Structure formats: C-alpha cells, structure tokens
Amino acid sequence: MSFENSSMTIGETRIIRTTSAFDCGGRCPLRLHVKDGRIIRVEGDDAQEPEQLRACLRCRAYRQEIYHPDRLKYPMKRVGSKGEGKFERISWDEALETIAGELKRVKGTYGNHSILLIGGGGYLGALHEGERALARLLSMFGGYTTNYGNVSSEGAVWAVMTQYGSVMVGHSREDLLNSKLIIMWGWDPARMISGTNTLYHLIRAKEAGARIICIDPRYHDSAVVLADQWIPIRPGTDTAMMVSMAYVMIKEGLHDQKFLDKYTVGFDKFRDYVLGVEDGVEKTPAWAEAITGVPALTIERLAREYATTKPAALMDCQGPARSAMGEQYNRCAMTLTAMTGNVGRRGGSAAGGLMGIPIGHMFRSSAIPGIRNPVEAGAPSVRGTLDLRLRLVRRVHTNRIFDAILKGKAGGYPADIKLAWCACGNPLNQFGNTNKGAQALRSLEFFIVSELFVTPTARFADILLPVTSAAERNDLTRPWPSGPYFTCVNKAIEPLGECKSDFDIACDLAEKLGFKDYNTLSEEEWLKSFVLNNPETSQHIKDYDKFRREGVHRVKLAEPIVAFKEQIEDLEKNPFTTPSGKIEIFSQRVADLKDPLCPPIPKYVSTWEDRNDPLIEKYPLQLLSPHPKNRVHSHLYKADWLREVEPHRAWINPVDAEPRGIKDGDEIYVFNDRGKLAIRAWLTERIMPGVICIFEGAWYNPDKEGIDRGGCANVLTNDAYSPGGASALNTALVQVSKA
C-alpha cells in the first residue's frame, strides 16, 4: 500500500474490544477494527502505562487465522480412507443425525464407557468451550470415558499440591522488581508467555539492578536480553544440580534453619539424602557435574549466591517438568526456596512452576454446569489425592490416550473405546508418539472432530464440525494463572460459513437426542449469570455492561500479591493446606504410595532415555520440544505472517552437525524407534552439544514412507508419564542425519 491510500476513515470502522481465547499464558486486550463486517486490523490495549497489557506477535496475526482460506466453514463427512483428509460437505442436519445415530449405536452395542471425550486447551472461554459443553451433554446421555491430566503442567501441579497443598504459588509479576537475584530455571517467557508483560517486568527488574541467571540447555531469547550468566545444563538433570546446591548450602551452613524449623516438615530427611546418610552417596557439586555437565565450581558459586542474596526469586516453570520424574524438579526448586527463606516474601519466590495468583486465575472461572458422569459413578474419590493410580481407575492418562484406544481393557485401561469426540484440541499433534496416535485414530469405529481447520487430528474424522473462532463469539475469558484482571470475548463478526460455537453444537445435538433441559438460558443470560454469581467477579466487577464494553476489568493492587504471605506472617492462623499444615519437604502421603520412582522427599532419579540409558549408543541426542514463539502450540500454525518470522527449524550445535555433514539450512532427518521427521537444520552455538531442539506444534504431515514432512516433534516423543502425572515429552533420545 502506498501513502496515498493508507489513510482510513475511522467513521466507517467499528472498534471491538475483546481478547483471544487461545491456550496462551498471556491474555491481551485487543481492539479489532471491523469494516463491512470484516476484521481489517488488530490493535492492542490502549490503556496508559503501566497498566497496559501488551499483546505479542501471535494476536497481531489473529485475523490471518480467522480468514485463512483453509478455515473449515461447513460440516463435512469423510469420503476417503481414515486419515487421508478427503471430505465432502454435508448439512448440519445430516451431521447431527449421523452423530446421534452413532452415539446411540455405540451406547447400545458396547455401553457408554466406549465413548471417549478428548478435550484440549484450544479454546479457553467460560461458555462456548467444547469439552465442558460436550461433557454436560454426554453425561445426560449416560456418560463417557475421558482423559486425566494436563499435558503441559501436570508435573508442576502434583509437585505444588504435595509441597504446599495449593496451586496459587505465584507473585503478581511486578514483584520481580523487588528481587535482587532472579534465577530463571528452564524458563523462557519470551516464547512461553507466562503472563502478559512478564518479560517486560523482568527487563525492568534487570534495569533496576537485579542480577539474572538463566539455567537452560538453550541460550533462549529471554536469556538474550536478561542473562547476566547462562548456565547450560543437560535436559532432565535439573534436579541433580538443585540437590547439589542444597549440599553446598548445608555444608557451609548457608541455609535458613529457623525458617525450615518453623515452616517445613521433613528437612532432616532431605538433608540425610543430600549428605549421603541415606544412600551413601554425597550429592556434591562434583557428583552433580558428572550428571548435569555443569562445572562443580559454577554450582558452588550459584548455591552461595542464591543463599546469601536476599530476596531472591528462583523461577522454575513447567517445561523441564514435562519429563520423566519431572515433578522432582519442581519439588526440589520449592525446597531450595524454603532453605533460603524466600517463600512468602516480597522479591522472593515459592517456586513450583505454575506462577498462579488468586485474582483472575482461570481455575476459578465459571463454566457451563457439569453433571455427574454416570460412567465414573462408584470410582474412588480423587479429591486432593496424590495417588495418580486412583485418578486412572476410570480415566485414561492424557499421554496414554492412543495406547488406551489401541489396547482397551485388555491393556489395563478402563474401557474399550469405539467412538471418540475431540473438541478444542489437536491431540494427534500435541500428545506423545504421534505415529502410534495415527494408528489409534484409524482404529476407531467413529471419530468426530470439532475444529477451525482440518488439523492432523481432524484428518482422521468421520464427521468434521466447523466451529467459530473467538472473534465470532461472546464469552468470558481469563488471563491463565496470571491476573490480576478479568477479560471477555466480544463478537466482532458473524460466524464464517456455517460455523457454530461448541456450545451451540451441543445444544443442537441435545435437541436431536431429546434433552430439553440441556440449555435453559440465552447466551447473554449465561454470561451475565457467570459474572454475577462467580465469587471473584461478583466482588470485583460492579458494572457488567462496562466490563463487556471495555473487554477487560483490571484489579488495582495496593501491594504485590505474594504467595503464602499469610502463612509466613502467621502460620498458626493460616496453616498451609497440607496434612501437617506446613511446607512438606517430606510428604507422608507420597511415602504411603510406596513407589520408588515417586520418593517422599525430592530426589534426583535417573530415568529412561536419559544419558545413562544404553539407548544413547543408538540415539545420542536429547530432544527438547519447547513452546514455539509464533504459535500457541499447534494453534495459529496457518498464519503466514507468523510462519515467515521464524521458519520451522531444528536447533543443533555445529559440534553435532559437522561430523554428520550437516550445514546450516540443510534438510535433516531426526528419528528414533517411534518415528522420523524431516526438518531444516539451524546451526547455532545457542544450544548445548548433545541436545537438539524442535519447537512443538508444527503440523504432522507424513509422506508415503511415513516420514513426517511437517516436523511435528511428537513423532519422536514418548507417550509415557511420570508417577506424578507429568507427560514425559522432554525425555526422548534421537539420532540425526542429513536428508
């Protein structure tokens, strides 16, 4: 566009204040410019600083996803073979009749447990979210089997529930400015937005004089702007380094014994483990150096620096916990924060990886009322349990869904799955072992997918239902765990084609199935009732119309939110919500599980597919699959503006590339026994030798030989989970060759 025609009459353009509903760690107010019923531009928040919540590149490309020519606009039925991706347009009536018929057939032939509902984070809104809408409907229909566990955060969730009995382990982000030392352990908020503006607050903290240390196998983009020191570490060994830091503190008397005595239980047992009293192995920095690749002297210095700089924020996250024994990393980080007395104090951190604060937290969002799932009737109570086995009596671990479909009851799973419905998710792409997943989806008798696009998962559908994007809906959204504010989605445009929201689809099907009381309210009545009846929003939002109009309600804090401040100030009055009322460095509940891979104190445990596994002879590189910067997982994959700013490439150190004859930009194969993918190599000194990095979320696209041309990292990952429930997606050994 040249200058002459770049001006625009604002009079013809409506500005809609809204947010996206992506499964993104940020939630950013957007101003959508709508002209002639079409979004023509996206602007961000226009609040004055410092309140402004600034959107990242993803939402800047929002309209490219909404209007992408590949958007699914009509219901479809499969005409080719399963997975081939050949579909033919049908009417909504035919689609819903077919689905109703198949649901009845499967229920009648096999029973309700053979119906599997697979949800996902593809849309995080209160009303129009697919998993909840379908859960309510399928419960009315007699029940369904579903998955347990979040593929991203389960390790961290288990760890914080063990140690603190609470997921609200974060500080409001501006409190980072009170820290003198910030240790970012496996955390790259430049890519994985852990709260809008979090990276900006970190930059301000650095500029105000905080020292920042990044521990990570990669010199990531957060480290580029923040790190005073980068400590590269081998994947899966973080806990060993933390344990040896504890060793240094104990040996040199640097730990805060008074804090430990008053607020924790079980430090003596942890100390016995660290000093080798328990197992005869002293967890010295030299011991850790051999495991982690981090020089002993570096570990010693960091231990001293962390123990003597007050306040200091040890910021672990969820990435390193997405691995075998990943829970131990978060548990050990929390233990270090207690040893240094940084829990509950400004500028400190309780660690735990979730960074949640209690105002605006998505866990406290309202939702379509659930109905007890008859298939789960009589299952053991799982409330507050740390015993994953109890949670898997009637449910399937998220990372084992494909195995469960293939093996059923004979394989020890709770059901023989015959029909599956997937909404708001792309599990084939995003769960471990994609090739096994393809086999599983092919084996289903019937598969329904509600989607925006024909994703790799959707290619296997028998019936495809086109859903609206957040721009075509009204809803309430929340800023993940990172408030303190509330947001909503305001409809900017009419639904494209014949798209419907997940909730509206469930309503229409309910009618076909004869459930008159599935939905009793209008959209507006639902949304209003959510705001008025939710204990949080009813307290904070006094003017519903203003909230909807502005799209955001910010909560002004008199002082930063500090996790466990009340407990530290007055433990008697405000005990921790653990059985002991204290921080549990030793957990009797975990001891009672009697699982050697799930120790009651945090421990470093060598795992499958780490550098000690003999498999390393065949597959000598460790694979990392972190969150991409230009997608929300596999969402926004189609947006060309986002693709061109960062081509999909594998990070590989020249030390690993050159002996294999690989030059920068070469196409390479990355493979193991689970699969093989093709991707371009990016030679960089920013990744440690022995490690390769492929950002998750690129779409699986197998060729005739079964080589994934899309570069979907999960072709290589394992569909395994850790005893605390962490999906072990960052625990995978691979080999690389020039294509």
Add this chain to the structure above:
Amino acid sequence: MQIGFYFDQTRCTGCSACAVACKDWHDLPAGPENWMRVQYTEKGKFPNVFVSYLVVPCYQCLDPTCIPACPTRAISKRDEDGIVVVDGRACLGNKECDVKCLKACPYNAPQFGPELGAKMSKCNFCLDRWSDNKLPVCVEACPTRALDGGPLDELKAKYGDIRAAEGFAYSNRTKPAIVLKLKRPKTTR
C-alpha cells in the same frame, strides 16, 4: 521537523511483533515485501555466545539517497515531518528501473512484492497514524517497549544521540533518523 525512531537493542528479543503488526496495519501479504525487518547477529562459541537483534524499518534518513536514485522522482521527503514517502503511481516497478532506490539505500528499506513489475513500497513511519497523533504500529506493538518514535530532537534529548548498535552502521551519507541503545558484546562469560 524531523521524526525518527529510537531502538533499545538491549531489550529486543527478536520476537518480531513489530514486523507482524506492520504487516497487519498496512495489509501486506506474507512474502518479500517487509517494511519492518528484524536482523539477527550471533557471535562466539558455546557457551560464550553473544546474540543481538536489530530492527530495520525505513530510517527516514535526513539525506535519503533513494530520492535522487529514482528516475521518476517517485520518492519524496515531506517538509513537515521528514517522512520519506513513495508515490506508487509514479514508480516504474522493479523490472523497468532495476530497483535503483533499493541499490542506493544502505539499509535495504525499499521493498518489492514478488511479482514482476512490482512497485516499490516501504515503511512510511505509519504516516496515517502519525497524522492521527499516533505512534507507528511497530512502536505500540513492542512487548518489551524497545521502540519509540517521535521528533528526532526529542528522542535525542530523552535517550541520547547514540548512533551505534550491533549490526548497524550509521551512514554519514544518508543520516538515518534513529537513535539507539547499543548492546555490547560481553568479552568473557
């Protein structure tokens, strides 16, 4: 008056929100027509690595060499704010004149679409926004607030008159209207 940019290289993560926002605001397709580019520099060997980014819009030079290079005088510099603009109707297109403006520019600011005969387009400091008292969209899009824009004198007064950054060479010939905060390579870890 002369407008200009400020770029704090120490804050840039290379996220490219500026580049995406630019494409959205100016409705530019994915492809080679990039009014805002983010340049990457990596130096050193593991684990002593230095990385920096540099934003490359049109720096709205004080003495733009693209203007005399253009055979049809399609490029001009506005008196009131120094924004360098192109008249797409007067431009001959990339084939006929062989991109003389691009060859004359030390920063490769003039941009062309992929098609034969594509007319030149480039960053115009979001002239429409500037006329509406708004900063360029790249400035407002930067999540780390690494960018600023406005009258060059004011930017110099606020941020200093630093004309150096990693990967950037100040052209004494064209005099780009930008002040910077330099990211210095670390000598040792």
